[in-house]
Amino acid sequence: MPSVSDYKIATIGSHSALQILKGAKDEGFETICICAKGKSKPYESFRVADKIIEIDDFANFFEIEDQLIKENAILIPHGSFVSYIGPQKMKEVKVMHYGTKGILEWESDRVKERKWLLEANCKLPKIFSSPEEIDRPVIIKFHGAHGGKGYFIANSPEDFYESMRQYPNESKYVIQEYIVGVPIYAHFFYSRLNQELEIMSFDKRYESNADSIGRIAARDQLDANIRTSYTITGNIPIVIRESMLPSIFELGESVVNISKKLVGDGLFGPFCLEGIVDPNLNFYVFEISARIVAGTNPFTYGSPYTWLRYNEPMSTGRRIARDIKEAIEQNHLDKVLG
Numbered sequence: 001m002p003s004v005s006d007y008k009i010a011t012i013g014s015h016s017a018l019q020i021l022k023g024a025k026d027e028g029f030e031t032i033c034i035c036a037k038g039k040s041k042p043y044e045s046f047r048v049a050d051k052i053i054e055i056d057d058f059a060n061f062f063e064i065e066d067q068l069i070k071e072n073a074i075l076i077p078h079g080s081f082v083s084y085i086g087p088q089k090m091k092e093v094k095v096m097h098y099g100t101k102g103i104l105e106w107e108s109d110r111v112k113e114r115k116w117l118l119e120a121n122c123k124l125p126k127i128f129s130s131p132e133e134i135d136r137p138v139i140i141k142f143h144g145a146h147g148g149k150g151y152f153i154a155n156s157p158e159d160f161y162e163s164m165r166q167y168p169n170e171s172k173y174v175i176q177e178y179i180v181g182v183p184i185y186a187h188f189f190y191s192r193l194n195q196e197l198e199i200m201s202f203d204k205r206y207e208s209n210a211d212s213i214g215r216i217a218a219r220d221q222l223d224a225n226i227r228t229s230y231t232i233t234g235n236i237p238i239v240i241r242e243s244m245l246p247s248i249f250e251l252g253e254s255v256v257n258i259s260k261k262l263v264g265d266g267l268f269g270p271f272c273l274e275g276i277v278d279p280n281l282n283f284y285v286f287e288i289s290a291r292i293v294a295g296t297n298p299f300t301y302g303s304p305y306t307w308l309r310y311n312e313p314m315s316t317g318r319r320i321a322r323d324i325k326e327a328i329e330q331n332h333l334d335k336v337l338g
């Protein structure tokens, strides 16, 4: 009978690799961490990697791919991996890969992403097709902006043009309604083996300087001429109001169902709906990540929600490994590879 000892779990040393590798070890797999030169310390110190492969640059991933294939490794993609390789090149990955590659194209293209979320009945912030239409607070996001750097807020067309003077080289952007509320990131897991959607956890991001602006008075903010930026520095766990859970389950299920119409067998494994909850408890989704998000990192020992279901520490990383283990044992590895 095939077993976990026939396979290894590999990932790139960044983002959520600690959790992925620890979870894989807890499920009995040997692990491989692919690290950029000089960045392997955490993976050695925390004892999560049985083997470390160093490369000069993650962009050179394909140079070591054969090595992974020889090891019979299953690669777990995460945000950093997708951004280093690019959604197009993801299709060229030959080593066994956990998750549907095709869906990454839908999450990385803002137009496609919007279509998917709207079909799934998500509430989305309004998009303004030209600056002249701005009639309420909006957030301007430049294409390729990373970690929320290079966003700005405007209230009117005049305000927009005034701020744009600081970004003379930017011509590609989206103007999105700014939702006043609290950010909540919902982490899900959907397994093709039991066809069930699970809520894993919730987080909010700890962003610089958005999360520090409230520490000084409005007058001082003006005096210091501070511009809001959303550079992510960490993640904070959240437990949401329980009465919101039914609608969050519904949203997650609907996103999975629609994905099946978009790409082959659809989305499976971990994914995240990133949103803002307004005072009327509307959950406005502004983004979907179709793979593990770093917001699951506070839960290496499980979350309040996974504890309810599993009675043992169940991180999202471990849940992935459990999915793979069950697929191996049921002789259905094809159901978790894509």
Ligand code: AMP
Binding pocket: 125, 139, 146, 147, 148, 176, 177, 178, 179, 180, 183, 205, 207, 230, 274, 276, 286, 287
């Ligand atoms: P992102 O890089 O798209 O994850 O966004 C960075 C941060 O900007 C988020 O954590 C939110 O706090 C904020 N944000 C993004 N879009 C909106 C929106 N439409 N309304 C309010 N806040 C937003």
